[in-house]
Amino acid sequence: MRFSGFRVIQQALTGHKGWGPLWRNPEPQPAYDFVIVGGGGHGLATAFYLAREFGKARIAVLEKGWIGSGNIGRNTTIIRSNYLLPGNQPFYEFSMKLWERLEQETNFNAMVSQRGIVNLFHSDAQRDAYRRRGNAMKLSGADARLVGQDTLREMLPYLNFDNARFPIKGALIQDRAGTARHDGVAWGYARAADRLGVDILQNCEVTGFRREQGRVTGVETTRGPIGAGRVGVAVAGSSSRVMGLAGLRLPLESHVLQAFVSEGLKPVLDNVVTFGAGHFYVSQSDKGGLVFGGDLDGYNSYAQRGNLPTVEDVAECGMALMPMIGKARLLRSWGGIMDMSMDGSPIIDRTPVEGLYLNGGWCYGGFKATPASGFAFAHLLATDTPHPTSAAYRLDRFARGAVIDEKGVGAQPNLH
């Protein structure tokens, strides 16, 4: 069934009895040409683009839990392409362009909302850095504008402009950035991939890799062995564990990141706002909750929950930025497992094991990358060559010293 306004009206008039499941629940086949491990945003997008752009058939996505159970359903939903470095900026701008047509291409309302992102700066040096970033964005076709305090006071009058420690001097704004409903993105890709014949196998955990003469020929799963021509692993926070099953050690660490949502409020915040003097970002969901987050908890963990010191730190940042947030009650908080790379940038590459490919190292910026990551990984799986926008995301870049350190903080994953 195609979704449309007409369909919504028709269903409303007939008691909503005609909606079917969004995707099939098939039994695993003995073998596929392409097996994608991980039914998060990146795995599902990969399967969709493999089928649609590269005309590949016989594709399966293997998910150990249910669709949307991982980080794709846990993030703070921010999408943007305000990157500085040449290895990153064209890739994220490609992603932004794919976001802009995602809903038409998948025929699904993912609530993509280009409400703009406002990156605040608090010093002259930071303004210069943001100006440089804005220029880099423009060079790769993205939009950016620098605004001063006067404009900001009109846009966001409740910000703490005159905070003695962190006075707000202006902002870099990307108007095309914004938010998308995170689990809607997973459901949209899953449904669209299913319609192209992709088998989505939930409750199907990969527990090992089958190999013949060194080459991966399939996977062992909790639903039995499945043969594969090529295997693409896109399991985000579980990357080290899953690739460990193939004997590979990755330049990644797993960390917890928490997110928070307040009780529903009347519309108060039109954009995404980020604090430039601490790690804090906030937007308002369509239900009215203020959705916000901050830094990693700072220790390695596979737990999908965090601890109180980070809650306090995030709350302090929020209060420094917009004291009115102190009046809102916190409704929920949760955590997700981040695959932090040593330079803060991702990996989309072949591995030393023939037939095995890796998509990982997204740190806490992988949601915005979902469309481009899926497209580029599909390109790699289909053609065995990197997509031009992801050519820098090689696994051996750490050995070569060709790191892509967007923040310039060095080889310490918890700082990225």
Ligand SMILES: Cc1cc2nc3c(=O)[nH]c(=O)nc-3n(C[C@H](O)[C@H](O)[C@H](O)COP(=O)(O)OP(=O)(O)OC[C@H]3O[C@@H](n4cnc5c(N)ncnc54)[C@H](O)[C@@H]3O)c2cc1C
């Ligand atoms: C609190 C929080 C806030 C964030 N905010 C943002 C943001 O605002 N903007 C942004 O760009 N990014 C953000 N991120 C990061 C972003 O969510 C992730 O980088 C991205 O979702 C990771 O890719 P994914 O969707 O494929 O991951 P996931 O959804 O985690 O998918 C991986 C899947 O692999 C499955 N899996 C694991 N092991 C196996 C196995 N052995 N067999 C089969 N399946 C397996 C898991 O169950 C999981 O479903 C945030 C993350 C968190 C946690």
